[in-house]
Amino acid sequence: xxxxxxxxxxxxxxxxxxxxxxxxxxxxxxxxxxxxxxxxxxxxxxxxxxxxxxxxxxxxxxxxxxxxxxxxxxxxxxxxxxxxxxxxxxxxxxxxxxxxxxxxxxxxxxxxxxxxxxxxxxxxxxxxxxxxxxxxxxxxxxxxxxxxxxxxxxxxxxxxxxxxxxxxxxxxxxxxxxxxxxxxxxxxxxxxxxxxxxxxxxxxxxxxxxxxxx
Numbered sequence: 001x002x003x004x005x006x007x008x009x010x011x012x013x014x015x016x017x018x019x020x021x022x023x024x025x026x027x028x029x030x031x032x033x034x035x036x037x038x039x040x041x042x043x044x045x046x047x048x049x050x051x052x053x054x055x056x057x058x059x060x061x062x063x064x065x066x067x068x069x070x071x072x073x074x075x076x077x078x079x080x081x082x083x084x085x086x087x088x089x090x091x092x093x094x095x096x097x098x099x100x101x102x103x104x105x106x107x108x109x110x111x112x113x114x115x116x117x118x119x120x121x122x123x124x125x126x127x128x129x130x131x132x133x134x135x136x137x138x139x140x141x142x143x144x145x146x147x148x149x150x151x152x153x154x155x156x157x158x159x160x161x162x163x164x165x166x167x168x169x170x171x172x173x174x175x176x177x178x179x180x181x182x183x184x185x186x187x188x189x190x191x192x193x194x195x196x197x198x199x200x201x202x203x204x205x206x207x208x209x210x211x212x213x214x
Contacts, residue, residue, distance in 0.1 A: 010049040010199035012058070013039070014187040016083035019054045020101030028108055030083040049198050055079060056104055057095055058194065059186030060088025063154055065193055067181035075152035076145060077180060078106075078137075078163075079187070084126050085137070091148065111136050134159060138166030145175060156180040 016030035025036070043050040056079040063069040063077055073093040079086045087104035089096040096103050107126035125136055145153050153175065157163045160179055167177055182189045 008046070008048055009202070010195040011043075011051075012191040012195040012198070013050070013052050014055045014058050014191045015052055016055050016081065016086070018101040018105060019052045019057070019097075021097055023051055025052050026101055028084075028105070049195075049202060051194070051198065053187075053191060053194060054086065054088075054101070054104075055081070055083075055187035056086030056088040057097070058088075058188075058190030059156060059180065059182065060090060060154075060190070061095060062182050062186050062190035062193060063180055064090055066189065067186075068154060068178055069152055072152050074148070074150050075154065076104075076141070076148075076150055077154040077186075078141060078157060080157040081184065087141075087144070089148075106137070106140060109140060130159060130162070134162045134166050138163060138170060142167055142170035145171060150175070152176045152178070154178055154180040156183050156186055 015025055015034070017028065018026045020026055039050070056077065059079050060069070060075075060077040064072065064075075069075045069077070069090070072090065074091050076090075077088040079088065085107035087106050089104050098104075107124060109125045110122040111125055111128065112122040125133060125140070128136060141153060144150075151174075153167070153171075155163060155177065156179070164177060164179075171177065180186055
């Protein structure tokens with residue numbers, strides 16, 4: 001495709017689904033009707049570099065390169081969207097994916113409210129109402145940040161004030177809790193940066209120069 005800036009060279013698709021080390025989207029996938037074969041056919045015909053990325057991971061990458069986590073080697077970012085809950089994790093300077101790419105899949109965490117123990121089976125965190133979900137999510141995030149000894153927790157939440165209040169009393173004062181710079185634009189910003197980096201690396205591998213994009 002020829003646009004304002006020339007030929008399209010690289011595409012990164014942000015998905016509300018885990019993406020494993022091999023780059024293959026997995027489950028749970030909040031876009032069950034997404035036509036992966038059609039995308040693959042377009043990529044083959046267009047000869048464009050294309051990859052998939054988890055939306056929370058891409059948002060975390062955006063914050064580390066251009067946002068409020070610059071210079072941070074180990075931090076977490078919560079991404080809360082209509083499609084679900086996710087957490088992007090940087091550990092030791094690298095994006096942590098987990099064994100199967102499911103690291104940070106908070107939404108499927110099963111929670112059993114004490115008051116509902118006899119009335120209902122456990123429910124996923126994503127299925128809880130706003131007050132209960134904010135409280136449980138704050139507890140899960142506080143435990144995650146404490147166990148991994150992270151220095152920063154960034155929030156891109158639908159109810160950030162409520163969640164910030166819940167978390168404030170659960171973490172030590174030295175841990176920084178802040179709103180993300182890019183908010184709901186985080187996944188798109190991260191996808192652009194990753195796509196630009198892949199295109200740049202491909203051109204450098206051919207011995208050609210290309211200016212920095214991030």
